Amino acid sequence: MSKKDFYIGWQDEMPESTAKFLKKLVTIVGVLVVGLVIVIVTFQRSFNDHVFEFGSQTEVTGVYIAEPYPMLQITHANLAIDAESVLLVGFGKFGASEIMNEIEAENGILDLQEITLKGTLIYGDGVALLELTDQGDSFVRKSGNFRQPLVHDKSNSRISLTGEILDPKCYFGVMKPGEGKIHKSCAIRCLSGGMPPVLRVWDSSSNTYNYYLLSGKNGVEINSELLPFVGEMITFEGVVYTQLNWNVLEIDPKKITRTLANNE
Amino acid sequence: MLKFADYGIFSGGDLMGVKYEAVLWNRQKKSYDIILWGMIVGILLVFVVSQFLMHPLITLETLIIRATALTAFVLLHLILMIGPLARLDHRFLPLLYNRRHLGVSMFLIALVHGAFSIIQFHALGDVNPIVSVFTSNQNYQAISEFPFQILGFFALIILFLMAATSHDFWLKNLSPKIWKTLHISVYLAYALLIAHVATGALQYENHPAYWAILILGFASVTGLHFTAGFNDYKRLTKEKYAALEDGFVEVCTINEIQDDCAKTVFINGENIAIFKYDGNVSAVHNVCKHQMGPLGEGKIVDGCITCPWHGYQYLPQNGQAPAPFTETLHTYIVKVIGSKVWVHPTPKPEGTFIEPAKVEQT
Amino acid sequence: MERLISSLLQFVLVYLILGLVFTIAFMSKGLTVVDEGTKETSWKFKLLILPGMLVFWPLFALKWKRSLK
Numbered sequence: 001m002s003k004k005d006f007y008i009g010w011q012d013e014m015p016e017s018t019a020k021f022l023k024k025l026v027t028i029v030g031v032l033v034v035g036l037v038i039v040i041v042t043f044q045r046s047f048n049d050h051v052f053e054f055g056s057q058t059e060v061t062g063v064y065i066a067e068p069y070p071m072l073q074i075t076h077a078n079l080a081i082d083a084e085s086v087l088l089v090g091f092g093k094f095g096a097s098e099i100m101n102e103i104e105a106e107n108g109i110l111d112l113q114e115i116t117l118k119g120t121l122i123y124g125d126g127v128a129l130l131e132l133t134d135q136g137d138s139f140v141r142k143s144g145n146f147r148q149p150l151v152h153d154k155s156n157s158r159i160s161l162t163g164e165i166l167d168p169k170c171y172f173g174v175m176k177p178g179e180g181k182i183h184k185s186c187a188i189r190c191l192s193g194g195m196p197p198v199l200r201v202w203d204s205s206s207n208t209y210n211y212y213l214l215s216g217k218n219g220v221e222i223n224s225e226l227l228p229f230v231g232e233m234i235t236f237e238g239v240v241y242t243q244l245n246w247n248v249l250e251i252d253p254k255k256i257t258r259t260l261a262n263n264e
Numbered sequence: 265m266l267k268f269a270d271y272g273i274f275s276g277g278d279l280m281g282v283k284y285e286a287v288l289w290n291r292q293k294k295s296y297d298i299i300l301w302g303m304i305v306g307i308l309l310v311f312v313v314s315q316f317l318m319h320p321l322i323t324l325e326t327l328i329i330r331a332t333a334l335t336a337f338v339l340l341h342l343i344l345m346i347g348p349l350a351r352l353d354h355r356f357l358p359l360l361y362n363r364r365h366l367g368v369s370m371f372l373i374a375l376v377h378g379a380f381s382i383i384q385f386h387a388l389g390d391v392n393p394i395v396s397v398f399t400s401n402q403n404y405q406a407i408s409e410f411p412f413q414i415l416g417f418f419a420l421i422i423l424f425l426m427a428a429t430s431h432d433f434w435l436k437n438l439s440p441k442i443w444k445t446l447h448i449s450v451y452l453a454y455a456l457l458i459a460h461v462a463t464g465a466l467q468y469e470n471h472p473a474y475w476a477i478l479i480l481g482f483a484s485v486t487g488l489h490f491t492a493g494f495n496d497y498k499r500l501t502k503e504k505y506a507a508l509e510d511g512f513v514e515v516c517t518i519n520e521i522q523d524d525c526a527k528t529v530f531i532n533g534e535n536i537a538i539f540k541y542d543g544n545v546s547a548v549h550n551v552c553k554h555q556m557g558p559l560g561e562g563k564i565v566d567g568c569i570t571c572p573w574h575g576y577q578y579l580p581q582n583g584q585a586p587a588p589f590t591e592t593l594h595t596y597i598v599k600v601i602g603s604k605v606w607v608h609p610t611p612k613p614e615g616t617f618i619e620p621a622k623v624e625q626t
Numbered sequence: 627m628e629r630l631i632s633s634l635l636q637f638v639l640v641y642l643i644l645g646l647v648f649t650i651a652f653m654s655k656g657l658t659v660v661d662e663g664t665k666e667t668s669w670k671f672k673l674l675i676l677p678g679m680l681v682f683w684p685l686f687a688l689k690w691k692r693s694l695k
Contacts, residue, residue, distance in 0.1 A: 006563040008575035009292035009361035021355045026299060033338060034310050040334060041314040043471040047321040092388025176323045181467035185400035185413060189389035232409060284663050286670035398631045428678035437661060
């Protein structure tokens with residue numbers, strides 16, 4: 001180094017050569033960093049267009065169906081998407097079962113009855129959910145109408161599917177991304193809190209995703225057994241049936257196999 | 265004489281023997297911080313604007329988590345590169361002078377990232393969010409599924425300990441040895457963060473460009489460290505000194521030392537800086553008491569040896585910091601015979617006065 | 627696992643709270659005894675070293691005790 005340029009921060013004047021060098025350096029670093037940021041944003045995976053109507057609550061009227069997971073068969077609602085049902089979920093990382101139990105403790109059994117609930121809508125890819133934001137206070141009224149129990153045809157419906165277990169609340173609108181490795185712990189937390197597990201399966205013939213609600217045999221909750229497999233590519237074998245606009249896959253959680261694939 | 269002073273030297277505001285200040289601001293530190301925070305705001309702004317242009321569907325939480333992650337990680341790379349760059353080229357030294365403000369700023373940004381991520385992914389659930397960080401994903405067997413949050417969590421704790429102890433009060437009260445050890449653990453934090461990114465974000469955002477950038481960043485940091493280390497090693501092994509009578513060793517000719525500068529030598533494990541100033545020659549231990557900076561790469565300013573890192577000062581004749589400071593260095597006996605400089609590589613007790621050798625006028 | 631981490635977390639919390647209690651007492655009395663450089667320092671300086679104090683307080687407790695003897 002040229003010792004004439006020796007400079008220590010507490011000196012009042014910086015030698016001109018040092019100042020020049022630093023100016024050049026800061027400019028180069030600045031340009032490089034800006035370029036880096038733009039490159040990083042460019043190659044990012046794009047986000048889905050799912051919606052969480054955070055901050056605004058909507059009333060939805062429909063027939064309450066408790067099994068396998070709480071949902072409403074819509075009779076009156078003003079939704080932005082065309083869906084036959086809304087899946088009910090709790091506030092934060094919880095399912096809606098306990099909230100519905102609390103509501104039923106006050107208002108009597110509601111299964112198969114037409115009720116009105118208010119909450120925050122979550123929707124995307126043809127699926128709608130309602131977050132019971134005010135928990136027990138989400139119940140508005142019951143109309144007195146009811147419907148016959150749903151009948152499920154489970155004959156000849158054993159299938160094998162490979163996909164990722166998601167928590168529907170985050171995936172269908174609350175978080176972006178609500179899938180994959182980064183979100184994995186959150187999905188585990190949600191399922192652990194009783195959120196209905198959803199299996200997302202890529203259908204290469206139509207280039208779309210198909211979604212399946214996962215449950216044990218006869219609707220038994222198996223969330224805790226699914227936790228080790230959340231957010232990974234997993235192959236399931238089970239019995240599939242249709243309930244409203246949902247596919248439900250009944251599986252034996254002891255017979256799950258991991259599949260080596262990336263989390264696309 | 266005691267400009268060392270105006271006490272402006274203290275990067276965090278150290279004073280060994282003088283009153284501490286929160287930050288002893290001076291002109292350099294002010295411009296340093298203005299440029300630093302200008303850059304931080306700039307990175308955040310470019311990130312936010314390009315996200316809104318290219319990915320308008322992004323949520324606010326994701327925007328905050330990613331913007332702070334990227335900014336902190338870029339700053340950490342810059343922080344780690346400053347050390348070896350300053351060893352390779354002295355023009356980088358002004359960046360080192362106030363590096364701790366860079367470090368603390370980086371920690372604060374990383375803290376926002378950590379806090380937001382823990383709230384976003386772990387709060388409002390059925391267990392304590394911090395417990396959830398450790399228990400939600402327990403798949404330690406597969407690298408691709410490894411619970412990467414834990415790596416980030418521990419890195420953040422290390423960065424916290426460093427930021428919390430960055431004031432020179434801690435250098436004194438923890439002892440320089442413990443302080444230095446604690447602050448060298450930045451490399452552990454860096455390794456944890458590389459793994460945190462590789463097993464976290466890059467398992468989802470898996471475009472090859474991201475891997476290329478991560479590897480390039482890591483290669484730049486390690487490459488610079490190896491180059492700087494190799495340079496030092498080469499310099500040390502090149503120099504061989506034969507001991508002569510009375511234990512004195514001939515080190516160089518007087519013309520090899522520039523005025524007000526030093527020649528550094530490594531003899532029998534002794535790291536010695538030999539200074540020439542005002543027709544005198546004095547030798548002291550080449551390691552600054554503050555943060556072990558290389559005194560021999562400094563200069564005589566206002567009659568004092570001045571460390572190139574943070575400007576700590578010592579009198580060359582006795583290795584003592586000028587009052588009211590209390591640091592002292594080992595000194596060594598030197599002789600000038602003809603045009604040759606000789607040094608006795610046995611250290612005298614710290615602060616011992618040694619009559620400077622006179623340069624013979626020719 | 628969950629219980630182990632919960633109790634560890636509680637231990638850390640208690641440690642930090644003890645640290646805060648100690649630091650408040652220490653800053654009003656012991657700090658200037660242990661390190662003379664802290665005499666007449668500003669509240670800003672004390673705030674700056676507070677986070678570290680919560681972690682390293684046992685060290686200062688020891689130093690304070692030694693200085694009393």
